[in-house]
Amino acid sequence: MRRAHLRPPRTLAATLVAAVALATLAGCETMQTYMPTLGSFGVYKLDINQGNYITQDMADRLRVGQTRAQVRLALGTPLVQSAFRDNRWDYVYEFVRQGKRVEHRQFTVYFVDDKLARWEGDEMPKSVADLNKAAAERTMGRMPQADDPGWLGWLVDLFKK
DSSP states (O other), X not given: OOOOOOOOHHHHHHHHXXXXXXXXXXXXXXXXXXSXXXXXXXXXOOOEEEEOOOOHHHHHTOOTTOBHHHHHHHHOSOSXXXXXXXXXXXXXXXXXXXXXXXXXXXXXXXXXXXXXXXXXXXXXXXXXXXXXXXXXXXXXXXXXXXXXXXXXXXXXXHHHO
């Protein structure tokens, strides 16, 4: 008479370790961001940028006393222009990834007698040009300037002395 073989303990231990590892990763923010949840499994949701993306250099162009046209030139057309509050423009930006709001910013400008009086809002990101410059310096080192003689110019100057 032959006995039925049970699962060896080594396989059971490996299964338990794998289950604990998956449970740990399931709570990780990265897993929640990039892996679909059970409720949306198989459904692809687009990343949505909506509204006015305003950077710090755009906000730095504002000056008290500017006209509405000058503010529109600096910041773009506002997302919200209320008929009931003609002296206020709201610039709203929202980024949604996989159906979850990742980023929400609001920036408001106020006018008195059709001149810019003040503005307020959330902290704005750096300009795209500044971000690109910082990324280039990280990957390539310091960017050479137009008046930088380079290593050949340095060698010529060394022999001149």
